[in-house]
Amino acid sequence: MFRRIDGGDNGTAGALSFDGQAIPFRAGDTVAAALLAAGVADVRDNPVDGSRRAPYCMMGVCFECLVEIDGRQNQQACLVAAKPGMRIRRQAGARLLPEGAL
Amino acid sequence: MPPTSTHDLIVVGGGLIGSAIAWGASRAGADVILLDEGDVAFRAARGNFGLIWLQGKGVGKPPYMRWSLQAGHLWREFATLLVEETGIDIGWSQPGGLQFCFSEADIEKCRRIEAETRTDGGDIAITVMDRAGVEALVPAIGPEVIGGAYSTLDSHVSPLYLLRALQQGLQARGGHYWSAAPATAVRRDQGAFAVETPRGRVAGKRIVIAAGLGAAKLAPEVGLAMPVRPERGQIVVTERVKPFFPYVGSGVRQTVEGSFLIGSSHEEAGFSEATDVSTGAALCASAIRAFPQLAEVGVVRSWGSLRVMTPDGMPIYEESERCPGAYSATCHSGVTLCSAHALILGPALAAGTLPEAVSYFRSDRFDVQAH
Numbered sequence: 001m002f003r004r005i006d007g008g009d010n011g012t013a014g015a016l017s018f019d020g021q022a023i024p025f026r027a028g029d030t031v032a033a034a035l036l037a038a039g040v041a042d043v044r045d046n047p048v049d050g051s052r053r054a055p056y057c058m059m060g061v062c063f064e065c066l067v068e069i070d071g072r073q074n075q076q077a078c079l080v081a082a083k084p085g086m087r088i089r090r091q092a093g094a095r096l097l098p099e100g101a102l
Numbered sequence: 103m104p105p106t107s108t109h110d111l112i113v114v115g116g117g118l119i120g121s122a123i124a125w126g127a128s129r130a131g132a133d134v135i136l137l138d139e140g141d142v143a144f145r146a147a148r149g150n151f152g153l154i155w156l157q158g159k160g161v162g163k164p165p166y167m168r169w170s171l172q173a174g175h176l177w178r179e180f181a182t183l184l185v186e187e188t189g190i191d192i193g194w195s196q197p198g199g200l201q202f203c204f205s206e207a208d209i210e211k212c213r214r215i216e217a218e219t220r221t222d223g224g225d226i227a228i229t230v231m232d233r234a235g236v237e238a239l240v241p242a243i244g245p246e247v248i249g250g251a252y253s254t255l256d257s258h259v260s261p262l263y264l265l266r267a268l269q270q271g272l273q274a275r276g277g278h279y280w281s282a283a284p285a286t287a288v289r290r291d292q293g294a295f296a297v298e299t300p301r302g303r304v305a306g307k308r309i310v311i312a313a314g315l316g317a318a319k320l321a322p323e324v325g326l327a328m329p330v331r332p333e334r335g336q337i338v339v340t341e342r343v344k345p346f347f348p349y350v351g352s353g354v355r356q357t358v359e360g361s362f363l364i365g366s367s368h369e370e371a372g373f374s375e376a377t378d379v380s381t382g383a384a385l386c387a388s389a390i391r392a393f394p395q396l397a398e399v400g401v402v403r404s405w406g407s408l409r410v411m412t413p414d415g416m417p418i419y420e421e422s423e424r425c426p427g428a429y430s431a432t433c434h435s436g437v438t439l440c441s442a443h444a445l446i447l448g449p450a451l452a453a454g455t456l457p458e459a460v461s462y463f464r465s466d467r468f469d470v471q472a473h
């Protein structure tokens with residue numbers, strides 16, 4: 001769906017995982033950029049109507065890119081730098097308090 | 103632009119008060135035009151907390167208590183009518199309101215409010231309870247909560263959808279809505295009223311000034327006194343979390359979507375709608391006392407908005423003696439009183455009267471007595 005502007009591959013800076021799938025990324029990628037570049041079409045389910053949502057504004061405003069990062073829910077994927085070994089999970093609906101109650 | 107037709111009623115002010123009156127008058131058969139400055143205006147209608155809070159309202163001021171409770175009891179009918187008519191879900195629900203107590207003094211205050219309300223014949227049941235009582239309703243409360251007061255009459259609504267529904271409902275009934283039309287001048291003209299706006303002149307048999315903070319300057323032009331001043335309130339909004347607080351709190355509520363609204367401050371800040379971190383932090387700290395788990399939750403936005411305050415905090419409704427047919431309507435509880443404005447005040451103004459229930463709220467109560 002998305003291509004890198006320079007047409008290159010997704011790099012070898014490292015890999016994170018999204019619901020168990022390995023996602024390679026380039027140095028400087030945010031989590032959202034890495035997911036989109038790897039062809040992930042949507043990252044969360046809206047808490048109101050359950051519809052599937054994907055990163056949209058890519059600048060921290062729209063809150064469409066919420067994911068769980070290393071056990072912490074409702075994180076804005078477009079504002080977090082990708083790091084090797086990060087465990088990303090789909091944000092299913094609203095955040096649960098206390099965390100880990102799933 | 104020459105004046106077109108002469109309307110039955112001109113409503114100056116497209117906030118919650120003006121929009122409720124306009125919709126209500128239109129339902130009563132009047133030809134209404136609603137003049138709205140637009141979103142550039144100071145908009146309590148868009149900045150408020152969305153609470154319909156009756157317990158403790160008007161304690162020690164029986165006419166205000168009665169009018170507020172009448173509005174409270176009308177909300178179900180009002181919300182049903184408005185949603186049926188417009189198809190807009192205004193998000194109204196009535197889970198009942200909880201006032202949290204953190205000290206014996208807080209509990210004593212709730213007991214006093216309950217007793218005074220009963221003495222004054224207030225048509226509302228308030229249950230003062232100990233911690234176990236509160237915990238039975240809301241297991242998630244923090245350890246500092248030692249009791250609370252609960253009333254089934256309290257409810258909440260989305261103020262944004264409420265405003266939109268009223269304005270859309272007005273137009274669906276054939277009423278006129280002008281945006282970007284602040285009243286720049288108001289005068290009586292050969293037995294009718296004329297309002298100048300940037301979009302042209304409007305004429306009407308009757309007029310109601312519901313222009314919020316703008317009313318102070320406008321009202322005297324038709325012989326009315328509306329001495330209102332701004333009082334700022336700041337509100338903090340959190341990220342959405344799975345609902346765990348199914349009631350409304352006096353300073354904290356969870357929307358149906360999952361966001362927590364935390365409010366609100368009372369500040370003298372002139373016409374500034376700015377926010378500051380220390381006020382937001384204080385609001386959050388008190389919400390965290392009730393729900394410690396909120397300390398983990400992220401803030402996504404905050405804003406400041408201006409309440410429209412009269413000298414004694416009660417509404418003003420009055421017909422001008424110098425210009426009969428000109429009325430004032432203002433208060434700082436545009437949400438709570440919205441049902442009464444729509445179903446009682448609007449139809450009354452359409453008929454050229456003021457309801458008996460509001461006869462107390464004349465502006466001459468502010469006049470200094472000369473002995």
